[in-house]
Amino acid sequence: MTNKKKDSKQFKRSGSYKEWRAGAYAAQGERKGRFSSISFREQPELVTPENGGGVNYERDLGFPGEFPFTRGVQPTMYRGRLWTMRQFAGFGTPEDTNKRFKYLLEHGQTGLSTAFDMPSLMGYDPDSPRSIGEVGREGVSVSTIEDMDTLFSGIALDQVTTSMTINCTATVAFAFYFAVAKRRNISFDKIGGTIQNDMLKEFIAQKEWISPPAPSVKLVCDVVEFCAQSAPRFNPVSISGYHIREAGATAVQELAFTIADGLAYVDHCLGRGMNVDDFAPRLSFFFDVHNDFFEEIAKFRAARRLWARLMRERYGAKTEAACKLRTHAQTAGVSLTAQQPVNNVARVAMQALAAVLGGVQSLHTNSMDETLSLPTEDAVRVALRTQQIIAEESGVTNVVDPLGGSFYVERLTNEIEAEALEYIKRIDALGGMLKAVEVGFPQKEIAEAAYQFQLQVDAQDQVIVGVNKYAEGGEQEIPTLKIDHVVEQQQIERVKAFKDRRDKVRHAACLQAVEAACRENRNVVPVLIDAVSEGVTLGEVSDVYRKVFGVYTDPGML
């Protein structure tokens, strides 16, 4: 009798979560500090069946590969096939980047991803005065079909999938790529890859544009329409939260604005008379993976469920393919620190792990030196090896959606989905994302969040190791990549020589055909493929866009 009493005292049990919270937990007390996420979300100390994590398995989770795809878009996920390890690369001349591509493929990378320089991204040839100092500096310089041919020299376009990160000039880069394929006698239906081609997020966050939002969205959807008809293996748009997040958005804002951008493209395509089940299966996504481990995992799970539900409920999509949110992810560039740069390897590893536990289809891991310059080969190799370690050593790929059913992760998934949906409703009330962008709604929300974050960093409410805590001064030196200034001169001379060599009459006719297609509101893509084959350059097409569609300038809101 006495013994039994003693036992029950030793093995104390709280009757409920509330009792435990008020009793045992409160009695022990917490350390000083905040328990909130990087997105200002106050976190619960514990989640139990009583305070969240409530899911209806059939309705909210389902099986992997089945609606609403919370647990993954494929039934087998990484047991069927690992994610595509796709390191973003591009600098200097097309020859320089071609060499880097081959280096990455030799080291086990499974897809390519092209970073273009600022002139290519903004619609200027290297010989434009606006290009001075920027040619080949932040990416590879590509302004002609020959540059694109050289960039993919010795690489089989029907065997490797390629991603191209380019937006206001995406139609031109797409035309270069497909014109090169045509030259090499590869039929369009054999070409797999992705072009970012997401203009709404440019106005919201990345700020690379030529013309105002409405004609920009039209050009985006020209590529969507062309691929639905002629290039079924190619993703014509990568609806991107990455830049939104990097500009300072919270996780929920990133998700909400990205999904709302996607809805705007769907609306535009439907307005053209396209069928949602014909084009939606090729809409792809691209998210950031930031520091807050569980919030990021939940964000990916919520993204899939939210998109699937919207596609079915709002647009009446009839196929599973049209409801699947397939996504690329990149670790958060903004989280890297110039101070103690080797620490970035640890950050990237944790972010990459979150992406994998979140069930992404492809992944870029940042290199430790990217806050200083474009990455060196050695730094890129460490970043790629990080993915290989997760894939082949950690064991996390053995089980599909291993965190499914976690009280905490399910509650977080529910919260993020619900909060993102609230934002989407606010954007709907403004008339959709195109209108919201025109009045600067997402831009203001992001600037506000970025400022709040900075205030928290300044106050040490958000810790950045090596920067506002554990700082050392006298920074570690790591080698960085230097771009030779001769690259600019080389590319200027090259494009000038290219322009001199062209058949002047045919070139002029092609340029006129591009302008006519723009004025007559026809799909520009087929015309562009012919035009770039006759030597029309990226800068020249962009000038037509400026002339016909007008030029957008930054409202410069603070």
Next chain:
Amino acid sequence: MTSTQASKRPVRILIAKAGLDGHDRGAKVIARALRDAGMEVIYTGLHQTTENIVRAAIQEDVDCIGLSILSGAHMTLFPDLLEKLKKEGADDIMVFGGGIIPKDDIEQLKKLGVKEIFIPGTHTQSVIDWISTNVPVHE
């Protein structure tokens, strides 16, 4: 004539983005922090030419220009801005900068006349303090 900031008028600053670079998170955060610290801040918006920046600086009668560059074009755009200020006889306007700029380049830019470069991770108060101490307010 210049005087220290103990004088009546607050310091006037032009926060500028030059070239094709679209990274404006840092420029906007700094602009807001300086404004909250009582300074008069004008923001150029993105994609300005150095001519535009010099013109705006003169028109707005600013005491200094804070140029933000994260596109790698800093070794072209900073010297270009300094040269154009000089040409317009406006080189009493102090130039500082911020962005992703490697250490070696910072040293070179300082030799050329850029007074300070702030890299990511800088406490906004350090920028405020630096301006308060170093930027002379034009009379």
